[in-house]
Amino acid sequence: MRKLIFAVTTALAVGLITPVTATATTPQDDVKAFQQYFYDKFPNVKKGDFKDGVYAINEDFRAQWLNSEEFPPYEESITKGEKMFNTPFANGKTYADCLPNGGKAIRQMYPYFDTAAGEIKTLEGEINACRKANNEDPLKYKKGPITDLTAYIAYNSRGKVFNVGVPNDERALAAYEQGKKQFYMKRGQLNLACADCHVTNAGGYARSDLLSPALGNLSHFPVYRLKWQELGTAHRRFGGCNENIRAKAFPPQSDEYKSLEYFLTVMSKGIEANGPATRK
Numbered sequence: 001m002r003k004l005i006f007a008v009t010t011a012l013a014v015g016l017i018t019p020v021t022a023t024a025t026t027p028q029d030d031v032k033a034f035q036q037y038f039y040d041k042f043p044n045v046k047k048g049d050f051k052d053g054v055y056a057i058n059e060d061f062r063a064q065w066l067n068s069e070e071f072p073p074y075e076e077s078i079t080k081g082e083k084m085f086n087t088p089f090a091n092g093k094t095y096a097d098c099l100p101n102g103g104k105a106i107r108q109m110y111p112y113f114d115t116a117a118g119e120i121k122t123l124e125g126e127i128n129a130c131r132k133a134n135n136e137d138p139l140k141y142k143k144g145p146i147t148d149l150t151a152y153i154a155y156n157s158r159g160k161v162f163n164v165g166v167p168n169d170e171r172a173l174a175a176y177e178q179g180k181k182q183f184y185m186k187r188g189q190l191n192l193a194c195a196d197c198h199v200t201n202a203g204g205y206a207r208s209d210l211l212s213p214a215l216g217n218l219s220h221f222p223v224y225r226l227k228w229q230e231l232g233t234a235h236r237r238f239g240g241c242n243e244n245i246r247a248k249a250f251p252p253q254s255d256e257y258k259s260l261e262y263f264l265t266v267m268s269k270g271i272e273a274n275g276p277a278t279r280k
């Protein structure tokens with residue numbers, strides 16, 4: 001089964017050459033090595049284009065995609081999200097009262113490690129924390145209204161640059177290391193790591209799917225997938241990728257997925273926020 005999955009398997013067969021090693025390195029070292037790996041692997045891709053996933057590395061797919069962006073299927077969600085955002089809770093407060101900068105142009109700040117709370121804060125988690133503080137029921141984390149809200153927030157954050165770092169704090173470093181481990185750990189019946197597909201085999205194919213580079217892999221969430229016919233969060237996508245290799249998905253907003261999102265975002269320093277976006 002495992003042998004069948006990749007059309008291009010050379011690197012896997014000879015052992016992994018991954019840009020970030022298991023030995024102790026600082027997050028800053030990791031970012032440099034991680035990004036350089038992709039710049040070397042895709043010398044013709046402009047650094048700023050990695051935010052476009054597979055559409056950065058294949059011109060035919062890019063052309064089709066740009067066409068579809070003329071009437072993007074996520075547009076209605078942005079409108080719904082804007083309305084939700086501006087509709088006061090029963091107590092008269094709004095999201096703008098809880099979120100930094102009144103909730104405007106903040107997508108690129110997430111997820112980050114909050115040293116006061118001692119944990120990773122995700123945008124979705126903060127939306128629900130805001131709801132809870134205002135006596136509203138939490139929203140589900142994979143799809144639905146939460147993605148309308150994050151689509152609206154992502155849309156008004158377009159062009160802002162990700163610059164999430166790891167504060168000098170033992171707990172932050174531990175969260176970062178956990179995310180890194182999640183990314184490089186082999187799992188599931190097919191015994192594959194995220195990095196096997198999105199690093200080593202990026203640009204190759206898994207069955208009929210072109211594999212995106214991990215650099216910039218989260219810049220555009222939430223994502224409207226044609227397969228889903230709706231928007232989904234990054235954690236929904238992680239779950240799908242886990243299930244594809246017959247591994248159990250972790251729940252959205254679990255520590256595992258929060259740390260994975262954190263690691264990938266730290267690696268994408270300098271990439272522009274460009275959500276929401278459409279993907280196959």
Ligand code: HEC
Pocket residue numbers: 005052053054182183192193194195196197198206209210211212213217218223234237238241242244245260279
């Ligand atoms: C068997 C190969 C495989 C593995 C292992 C895998 N993925 Fe994927 N992943 C895919 C394919 C195929 C797609 C769809 C094409 C693309 O965008 O790469 C995808 C898409 C994604 C996307 C969306 C990219 C975009 O531009 O919207 C993210 C994010 C992602 N994967 C993260 C992960 C993470 C994190 C892991 C580990 C938990 C993982 N993947 C493991 C094959 C894999």
